[in-house]
Amino acid sequence: MTQAGGPAPKSARQHDREIVALAVPAFGALVAEPLFVIADSAVVGHLGTPQLAGLGVAAAMLTTAVGVFVFLAYATTAAVARRVGAGDLRAAIRQGMDGVWLALLIGAAVIAAVMPLAPALVELFGASPTATPYAVTYLRISALGIPAMLVVLAATGVLRGLQNTRTPLYVAIGGFTLNTALNVALVYGAGLGIAGSAWGTVIAQCAMAAVYLTVVVRGARRHGASLRPDAAGIRACAQAGVPLLVRTLSLRAVLMIATAVAARLGDASIAAHQIVLTLWNLLAFALDAIAIAGQAIIARYLGADDPAGARAVCRRMVQWGVALGVVLGVLLVAARPLFIPLFTSDAAVRDALLPALLVVALSQPVAGVVFVLDGVLMGAGDGPYLAWAMLVVLAAFAPTALLVPALGGGLTALWWAMTLMMTVRLITLWLRSRSGRWIVTGAVRA
Template sequence: MDGGRHPLSVLFQGASYGLAFKLDNLGKEIMGIAVPGALALMADPLASLVDTAFIGHIGPVELAAVGVSIAVFNQVSRIAIFPLVSVTTSFVAEEDVTSSDRQKVETNKESEHNVSDSEMDELISSEDTSATSRKSSLSSLVNIEHNRKSIPSVSTSLLLAGVLGLLQTLLLVFYSKPILDFMGLKPDSGMLNPALQYLVLRSLGAPATLLSLAMQGVFRGLKDTKTPLYATVAGDATNIVLDPIFMFVFKYGVSGAAIAHVISQYFIAAILLWRLRLHVDLLQPSLKHLQIGRFLKNGFLLLARVIAATCCITLSASMAARLGSTPMAAFQICLQIWLASSLLSDGLAFAAQAILAGAFARKDYSKATVTASRVLQLGFILGLLLSVLLGVGLRLGSRLFTEDKDVLHHIYVATPFVALTQPINALAFVSDGVSYGASDFAYAAYSMILVAIASVICIVTLTSYSGFLGIWIALSIYMSLRMFAGFWRIGSARGPWAFLRS
């Protein structure tokens, strides 16, 4: 780029001409990954919202209790699997690109060899022609066998996800009480028993949940987000059907909601595993192909990032729980909607990560620049649309979750923050995808640690002064700092973006 041009200006390339909406090859590639990816991500939070809606009609205490349990389960799952999923998507995308390039070279060599063979065919006898035909048939069978790709990162990811899932189950089954106590549910709290029931049962589905998320990371790296969408929709539809059966017909209450969710997660995992084995060799010839060291090195960096981010969300939920069951019930509803709507932006983040990983693997910096610019512009526009939608929809639709007037009052207090932070959230999430696509894992980890330190101070301070309102002010500050950290890396033209200085 021109020497007098600021690196951050690449983010605004073609904005005045509406190039973000251009459906050229890159535009179609982004949309082909982002739209199904976003819909797949939305399916699970929507299923959780359905759980929340059903449980909300049991009572505000049960609603608040399940809110704490879902927060615990989701945050522990994020700590366990999010680093692995992010690393998997980048590594699979890189290996898929290099594998495709290598296959093209081999195909060209085979074509040249076949031309030579065709010249020789004119000189051989008819008996030799029959032998050549048999050789060709054998070659076709070999080609069919090699249709499945050999991508070592896939096997590594599934192995680690299975181990982490079992460890998460053991952790939540045996240490659920201390964890809930840390979250503010003391032995004399009416929320403790329903929260404990839900969390222990839900933890039995952790292996399936983590395997499903890992396989979704694999499919994103292969630029296939449709398969995870179909599997997730099928599983969550099962969850929605089973919810009222277990909760009200069998009268299991909050335990029924947990059982329905566990069944749906194993169903999703089975579908994804069945589809994945048709495209990829899941068993590597030896342990040295698993690249466990490479995964652990970058995974630990992102683990530090996820723990830092988890501290902010978990601390917010804990502070809300300490305010009482009514603020916690309202916080649970608003947080689920806040995260569910923001996950739409993660579809763009997936597209950015998969496309950028391939571009950087090929050293195609021009495509990397244009991709980063497009997805960030689309993220901002999406955030504006969500802001308007939630500003109107949350106030009008909050009665779907509860009829309690005190809970509704707290929801109305949080609504402006849930709505107005959507553009900020969108840019923050898409920036994460850009960082992961550039394999800038170290910066992503260290910057989030600094953001979390500042945000934790804000959460504790503002909650002590402003209560429920203070929690949402602090969360808004947290997302703003995340967005700034992502933009600063590109704007300073450092790390993988150093080429922007030239």
């Protein structure tokens, strides 16, 4: 029965169809992104160990630099989807263009900083003397593609806000294919070495940005939205992104502390930690796909003045998060005889790896709920709470992790500390979701 003055409530099956329609393509796009670095590594690895080491250092810096600004996608998704829910596509696309302009401004600033500081940054990351020149070369050339990478983030947010995750999937697949082909052609065919790999990545990223901009510009013209930069709109995008930037930096600090602690536990422990962290990140892609769907759907419901629908889809996504977490945990345990030999044959590394993997498997249902509620609150534009909550998590995790080696704990104890971190995140997010304070309706969050 339809509520007076409001939309008819959707069934669980309808919510499921909505979630799957957005989450499955989003997962494909997420998985395609790290394949860029894998393809570069596979091509450059045949040039020699110094070149591969240089690529590793430079790629880590580039991934961090771009990852810090992931709020360009998150904040834009929520803002655009709210306006879609309110039925104002013109304002939605106009909001998206503000995000794109902000991405270009940030990208220009990052280039201006990275180009002269490249040698110092490479030295700071501890590159060896033989790897340093290759790392500097790759970093300086690849930095030219940072504006394109950030435009891709912002434009991806626009399309997600428009409830379109298929186009980002197709663009990601096309970009990966082009990047691989260019790497082979420029590194070996043109004999450019590691510089060829960097140029291939820049060209592929620029091509992806061009496709995104074409799609967004066409939408803007169709709905009569202005393409010109708007100072007030860009400033509003930046202000909305600051809390999410704090959240992201806090989360990265957690991961850096965990890696630093693992390094103090010995070579076998840091090697095993790197494997566990790689698998943890892979599982996070699947869970993050549900979170991305949550951002887009929740923001649309709130923009449409439908708080009941927002609550209902939030509950359904939490159920999805728990179920997917259980499935991923079981798969991780069941498949361990298959993937562990791919990573290492060292008995000491395996001994450290197995119990830590079991801890990760047990924690996946918790992680599932954390990712979902994180996405829900992002979609609601509740960035300031997310920032403060993540600072609380960091404050709880840092001393706990640092006590692990002091108390004689090993890698398993460290990953129990990581599970504690996720549990604290769960508590902070669950309390917020239960309070209902995140439910602010309207085309713009007041």
